[in-house]
Amino acid sequence: MKKMRFYDEAVNRFMADKRFSTYPIGSIEFFAERFNIINGNLFDTQHLKVLADKENWRDNYPFQDEIMDKEHVVVVTDKHLNIVYATQNMRLMNGYRPEEVIGKTPKLFQGRDTCQKTTQRVAEAIKGLLPFEEILTNYRKDGTSYQCWIKGSPVFDKQGNVVNFIAFEKQVA
Secondary structure: OHHHHHHHHHHHHHHOOOOOOOOOHHHHHHHHHHHHHHHHHHHHHHHHHHHHHHOOEOOOOOHHHHHHHOOOEEEEEEOOOOEEEEOOOHHHHHOOOHHHHOOOOHHHHOOOOOOHHHHHHHHHHHHOOOOEEEEEEEEOOOOOEEEEEEEEEEEEEOOOOEEEEEEEEEEEO
């Protein structure tokens, strides 16, 4: 990084009389990482809107608020609880890429210390087509556990039929 400082200083001297400013070259890695996250979030926001239109969802969900502002992971299942969409920020929370979980059930994230009483409450809410909010012990791809806040609900189409389930998730302390 010491060599980078000299490069930054040289660039700044060169650019001093120009009409635009520069960022230190050392910051480009941080910028690029955040830029990639924002692009992924925008991609997910757009694709979730397409899924909602395709499935004829009755309700509009504030995907931009949930993903961009609150940084929630969004998981959508079909009515049989097979995952049909997961946002890219899932990888930051549990190490799974969305394409690794498509077609699987959310039980993939459960393990030894996942509370059976809590999962039973979730199962009853799903069976009763009711919204729920719980904190579960889930497991990352590497096998380590984390506490996951989940707010889920059934998704109805404009005719009143259940077509999907949606969950907004975030790791909590």
